[in-house]
Structures are given as structure tokens and as C-alpha cells.
Amino acid sequence: MARIPEHILDQIRQANDVVEVIGTYLPLKRKGTGYWTLCPFHKEKTPSFQVNPQKQIWHCFGCGAGGNVFRFLMQYEGLEFIDAVRRLAERVGIPLALEDAPHALTRSEKDMLLALHEAAANFFHHNLLQEKFAEPARAYLNQRQISLATAKKWRLGYSPDSWDALLEWAKSKEFTPNQLETAGLAVRGHRGLYDRFRGRLMFPICDEQGRPVAFSGRILTDAQDQPKYVNSPETPIFQKGKILFALDKAKRSILDEKFAIVCEGQIDAISCHEAGITNVVAPQGTALTEQHARILKRYTDEIVLMFDADAAGKKAAHRSADALLAAGLVIRVAVLPGDHDPDSFVKEAGADALRKLIADAPGFFAYLLDGLLREHNPRSDRGKLHIAQQVVAFTAKVSNAVLRSACIRETAERLDLPETALLAELKKHKSHLHAAPVPETVPTEAMPAPPAEELLLQMMLMDDRAIALAEQRLDRQWLSPSRAAALIGDILADRHWAGPESFLNRLKDEEASRLVSALLMRPPGRGEPVTIAADCLATLERTWLEGESRRLRKSLTQKGLTAPEILEIQGRILDLRRRMDHIASLLTPRTKQ
Ligand SMILES: [Zn+2]
Known part of the structure; x- marks a missing residue:
């Protein structure tokens, strides 16, 4: 993966004020030292989502979500870390030089492909709306009851019924024939390049940000000698196993509704959206891949499959279920009556009937x-x-x-x-079955942390002197296998500690980000952070000593110990005892509330 240097990350973060950025998405109200709003990540009636301008973090006291400005964009927009960074860099005009990314596309090739798809989408769309030769396509829309407004919203288009209309158009736009070939829009034959899409209704396939990255073209006639759909091949910007049609338009409502509906075809997805059911996406092809499942998992834990009632639809549902189960998603299946597909059903029975069908959809097992x-x-x-x-x-x-x-x-x-x-x-x-490898999406559930570990971590995040103290005194074997303990270890291993804000940049794990933001929002407690940290260290040491001495006492009961062995163990128990007494004398007495 492309790596961005730490100092650039910090520069981007500092230039993007967390209040300003979140303020463009959510209405923020100032109250006390922070800004508050209704949490976008769980349903609530009174605001428990706080943005803190001093610490440059956000945290929801309701659901525990939290992090810095990068994490907000990742979660709200469903972006990968690198894309969140890219967006915020663009927002403030910081150029991004990606370190050691040999396999990554050069920016210019990716930009060219995106620009070409954008321009081609406009060309097809213009044809559909304006050109006389697109009459058959408009008639088809009419027959399928797809309104002009819908065609505009989804930027549907028409590819002229010709071998070189797009190639000719490209000349005027200064795209080369080779670029069209790279984009999969032109195909090389015996006599050179020709247009891939000819005389078809064009559906732009968009990425999660709504940029066209591929096309799907539907035939307008009943011709049996041609495929019903022609799709873009995989290109440097389009991998069909990773793209879900309509996700760019559905992601917001998937978060709101807390589930996603997956149907088979583009027209099904469009019809549902137009009927007001907007948490609907469609894979390219019939079955969902595990990559699709992982993408959906970023938005929700529950999927409703809504495939055709025919045998092919049933098969697709079964195959999709495998991928979804592997990602740990909950699945329900909405079964359409008779020969219906979602498009025909919503047009005949109406949106409310479809909503009811979805609400009543049984679990996959039933x-x-x-x-x-x-x-x-x-x-x-x-x-x-x-x-x-x-x-x-x-x-x-x-x-x-x-x-x-x-x-x-x-x-x-x-x-x-x-x-x-x-x-x-x-x-x-x-x-x-062979032992299956653990899928990467299954979270490794860390143990709950002892209170002293969380408190120590909180003090280390608040005050560098607490880090120095932990560096001196902490013995790693005192720590439990908790997430807080792992973070303490990360901070101590950090040679260039630059404060909790930039530490948050490096947390790729959502749970870790939640914990750190929650601790940063927690009231600091009474007393100096260093004093509190010292108490935590003493508590951790004492707990460990107690465990050790229990273990040793137990070993005394085993049979066949020689007298010198018994003496040796007793001596060690005594040592532990002395260390415990010493710690007890160090612990600062707590002020009584
Ligand atoms: Zn929340």
C-alpha cells in the first residue's frame, strides 16, 4: 500500500480543522468547550456526539465511535484510510507524494481514465436526451416506465449504433484510441479498434464517490445473437468484484436504515431508489464476492437479498450467502412472489408492498x-x-x-x-473440512482491560511525563492482553511521539481509535497525571505480584519437591511479599469523596 510520510499526515490533519470539516456534514452547536450534534452512526434523539476543537477529535458518548478527522471521513463516507487522507489533502491543496508505491497507478493514468469515463458518460447521456438517433432508447425507457428525470439522475445514456462513433468523438476531446482501449471502451479487432458499446442503453457504473469507472450497456432489441448486457472489462480503475452499483447513492441510507438491500440488476436498483427505497445496491454479475461483502460490512451488519424468484435467482442467493456469511454478516431473504423481479414488483404492487416484503423477509436459514x-x-x-x-x-x-x-x-x-x-x-x-484460515474481517476480540491499564493509557495520552514514567517503571509482563495494553506498548515503542493527535493518525484499527478518543474525552480526574500514572503502575505491579505469589504457593503443593526446592520457592514468595509491602507504602491515599 502507498505510504504517506508521517509529517505530511500531520500537516494535512492540522490544516483540516475537525470542527470545520465535520461542520460541513453535520449541524454543530457550541456548548461549553465543545460542539455537539446528533450522532450519525447511531439513532438518537438528544445529541451525544461531541467534537472537541482543542484536542481536534470527535467522540460519541452514545455508541463510542470516535477518532480524529481522518477517522470521521473514513466512517462517514465509508472510505479507506488512504482515500480519506487524499480527500482532506485535496481540500486544503496539499500535494500528496506517495512513497514506495511501485504497483500503484501513476496519478496521471488514473486521472486520465477517470476523466475519460466522465466525458464518455456525458457523451452517452447527451445522446440519450438530445439526439434523434437515440429514439429507440427513449422508447425503451418509456416501455420500462423509466422517467426522463430518473434517466437524468442516474446519467443513463445511449451509445450510437455504429462501429466508431465513440472513437470519432474521442478525437474531438483529445483522447487517443489507445486510451479508449485501456479504458475498455474500444476493442481491438482484425482491422483495428472499434467501439465496444454499440446501440445500447448505457448505465454508468460509479465508484463509492460517484465517479463513473465503467459502463454496462443493455441491448434494446430482442436479438438472440447478442448478449443482453455488455459490460466494461476490468481496467486499472475497475475491478468488478469490488464495485457495487448504486453504492454511491445508497451509502447514506444504508447507515440510516442499518441494513443494505442487494438485488440483481441495475434496473432493479434504480426502480427501488426511485420508489424511495434507497438503501439498495446491485453487484456487477449475479453473485456477491467476498470483497463486496467486506465493503458492505463497512456500512452495516445486515443484508437483505432480493433476487428474482426464478431458479437462477435462487442460486445467486445461495452463492451470495456464502460470501456474506464468511464476512460475518446477518442475512435475510426477501422472496418476490411469482415471476416478479424487484423492478416489476414495485411497479405493479407499489413501494409500500415492497417495503413490507423487505420488513417481513425471513432470516437466511428459515x-x-x-x-x-x-x-x-x-x-x-x-x-x-x-x-x-x-x-x-x-x-x-x-x-x-x-x-x-x-x-x-x-x-x-x-x-x-x-x-x-x-x-x-x-x-x-x-x-x-480442512481448518479454514481465519477471515481477515473477523475482529480478534481483545480482553477487557483492567481499569488501571485504561487509566494509565489515559494519563500517557494526556501528559508526556506519564509516558516517561511508564518507560522507566513499567514491566511489560504486568500487562494483560487487552487493547489498552497494546496501545500502551505502541506508545512506548514510539521513538517520535508527537502527541495523541498524530498518534491517532497511525491507528488503522477502528476499535483502537474509539478507545483513544473516548479516553481523551474522559475528564482528567483529580490530581496530577504523573501521580495518577504512578498509582496505576503500582496497582499493575501489585496485581502481577499477587498472581505470581498465588502461582508459587500453588506449586508448593505439588508432590515430590525436595527440601531445597521448597526453601527456594518459599524464599521467592517472601521476596514478592516484601515488594508488595513496599508498593503499599508508596500508593498515595485517595482523597475521600
Ligand atoms: Zn453514536
Whole structure:
């Protein structure tokens, strides 16, 4: 990954005042030393989201989200760290030189491709709205009940029915034929380059920031000798496994609604949005990839699959579920009645009916089990066997133990089998699988930190002298495997400590960012930070000593110890005792409240 030098990060952060930046997204009200507003990351009626201008951080006292200005952009806009940095750098006009990024695109090539797609989208769009030759496309829109306003909002277009219309247009715009080929808009044949999209309704495929990076072109006739859809090939700016159609328009409402709806086609997604159901996206192709699942996971934990009722749709739902389960997402399935797809259903039955269908959508397992019970006879042994096999195969993929046992219980009831039989099958099934690598999205849940660790970390963030003290006195073996302890270690390992604000730049982990911002917002407590830190260190040491002496006393009870060994252990226990007494005399007496 491209790396940005630390001092540039700090420069960008300092130039982007956190109050100013967040103020462009949310209405901030000054109260006391901070600015307050309703938290955009959880639903609430009274503001618990605070922006602190002195510390240049934000924190929600309701849901615990927090961090610096980069983290806000990442979370609010759903950006990667590097893209948040890029945006804020652009905002204040700081040029970004990316260190050692040999595989990254040169800025100029990426810029060229983006500019070319932007211009081509305008060209296609202009054709659709203005040109006489686009009449068949307008007739098609009419037939599909897609209004002109909708076509404008989604920048739909029309590619002329010709072999070189786009190539000719490009000349006037000073794009070369080779650039069109790189962008996937032109294809090389025996007699040179020709337009990829000919006589098609054009859907621009946009990235998360709403910039066109590819196109999907739909045929307007019933011609059987041509594919219904022609799509851009993968290019340096377009990887289809990573792009979700309409995500740029849906991301805000996915955060608000707390779930995302995934349907199959672009027209389905557009129709839902136009009907006011705006948390809808569509993958390019029929099934979701694990990368798609990871992108969605940045916005929500719950996905509603809304695929066609036909066999292909069912298959796509099953394949998509695998990717979503692997990312730890909760899945529901909205089943459309009859031959409907989301587009035809919303047009016939209306938005409210579709909303109800979505609200009532059963969990994926209930959907799976219902389907199996319809396909196989649960009263025959053969049917039972089929159903049990598929349930077991599915259940093995569920990582959550509670969900897993709920699946088993429900199946046992519906098949009238003892749970133990299914559990035995599950165990057999799992032993056949190779140990799967842990997916990178599964958070490694850190232990809750002892209060003294969090307090010590807070003091270290507040006062450099507390860091110096910890450097002198802290023994790493006193620390638990908590996140706070890991952060204490990070600070001590930091040779160029430049304060908590720039420390936050380096925290790529959302949980770590939440913890640090929460500690920075916490009232400092009574007394000098150094004194409090000294108390924390003493508490940590004492806790460790107590544990050690418990361990040693226990080892005294084992059989076969020789007399010298017993003496040796007793001596060490005595040492520990002395150290504990010494610490007790050091601890400052707490002022009584
Ligand atoms: Zn919140």
C-alpha cells in the first residue's frame, strides 16, 4: 500500500480543522468547550456526539465511535484510510507524494481514465436526451416506465449504433484510441479498434464517490445473437468484484436504515431508489464476492437479498450467502412472489408492498429450511437425509455458536429428529473440512482491560511525563492482553511521539481509535497525571505480584519437591511479599469523596 510520510499526515490533519470539516456534514452547536450534534452512526434523539476543537477529535458518548478527522471521513463516507487522507489533502491543496508505491497507478493514468469515463458518460447521456438517433432508447425507457428525470439522475445514456462513433468523438476531446482501449471502451479487432458499446442503453457504473469507472450497456432489441448486457472489462480503475452499483447513492441510507438491500440488476436498483427505497445496491454479475461483502460490512451488519424468484435467482442467493456469511454478516431473504423481479414488483404492487416484503423477509436459514421442506418430503427417510445434509453443510459455515445451535434446534423440530443426531452429523462434516484460515474481517476480540491499564493509557495520552514514567517503571509482563495494553506498548515503542493527535493518525484499527478518543474525552480526574500514572503502575505491579505469589504457593503443593526446592520457592514468595509491602507504602491515599 502507498505510504504517506508521517509529517505530511500531520500537516494535512492540522490544516483540516475537525470542527470545520465535520461542520460541513453535520449541524454543530457550541456548548461549553465543545460542539455537539446528533450522532450519525447511531439513532438518537438528544445529541451525544461531541467534537472537541482543542484536542481536534470527535467522540460519541452514545455508541463510542470516535477518532480524529481522518477517522470521521473514513466512517462517514465509508472510505479507506488512504482515500480519506487524499480527500482532506485535496481540500486544503496539499500535494500528496506517495512513497514506495511501485504497483500503484501513476496519478496521471488514473486521472486520465477517470476523466475519460466522465466525458464518455456525458457523451452517452447527451445522446440519450438530445439526439434523434437515440429514439429507440427513449422508447425503451418509456416501455420500462423509466422517467426522463430518473434517466437524468442516474446519467443513463445511449451509445450510437455504429462501429466508431465513440472513437470519432474521442478525437474531438483529445483522447487517443489507445486510451479508449485501456479504458475498455474500444476493442481491438482484425482491422483495428472499434467501439465496444454499440446501440445500447448505457448505465454508468460509479465508484463509492460517484465517479463513473465503467459502463454496462443493455441491448434494446430482442436479438438472440447478442448478449443482453455488455459490460466494461476490468481496467486499472475497475475491478468488478469490488464495485457495487448504486453504492454511491445508497451509502447514506444504508447507515440510516442499518441494513443494505442487494438485488440483481441495475434496473432493479434504480426502480427501488426511485420508489424511495434507497438503501439498495446491485453487484456487477449475479453473485456477491467476498470483497463486496467486506465493503458492505463497512456500512452495516445486515443484508437483505432480493433476487428474482426464478431458479437462477435462487442460486445467486445461495452463492451470495456464502460470501456474506464468511464476512460475518446477518442475512435475510426477501422472496418476490411469482415471476416478479424487484423492478416489476414495485411497479405493479407499489413501494409500500415492497417495503413490507423487505420488513417481513425471513432470516437466511428459515428461507433455506422452508425451501428444503418444499423440495423434499420431511416424512420420508430419504427426504430427512437430504434436508439434514444440506442443513449441516450450511450450519458448518455459520461462525456464531448461538446461531448455529438455533439452526440445529429448528431443523430437529421440523424433521422430528433428536438434536443430538444432527449435532453428530455436524461434527462429522466439520472434521472433513480442512481448518479454514481465519477471515481477515473477523475482529480478534481483545480482553477487557483492567481499569488501571485504561487509566494509565489515559494519563500517557494526556501528559508526556506519564509516558516517561511508564518507560522507566513499567514491566511489560504486568500487562494483560487487552487493547489498552497494546496501545500502551505502541506508545512506548514510539521513538517520535508527537502527541495523541498524530498518534491517532497511525491507528488503522477502528476499535483502537474509539478507545483513544473516548479516553481523551474522559475528564482528567483529580490530581496530577504523573501521580495518577504512578498509582496505576503500582496497582499493575501489585496485581502481577499477587498472581505470581498465588502461582508459587500453588506449586508448593505439588508432590515430590525436595527440601531445597521448597526453601527456594518459599524464599521467592517472601521476596514478592516484601515488594508488595513496599508498593503499599508508596500508593498515595485517595482523597475521600
Ligand atoms: Zn453514536
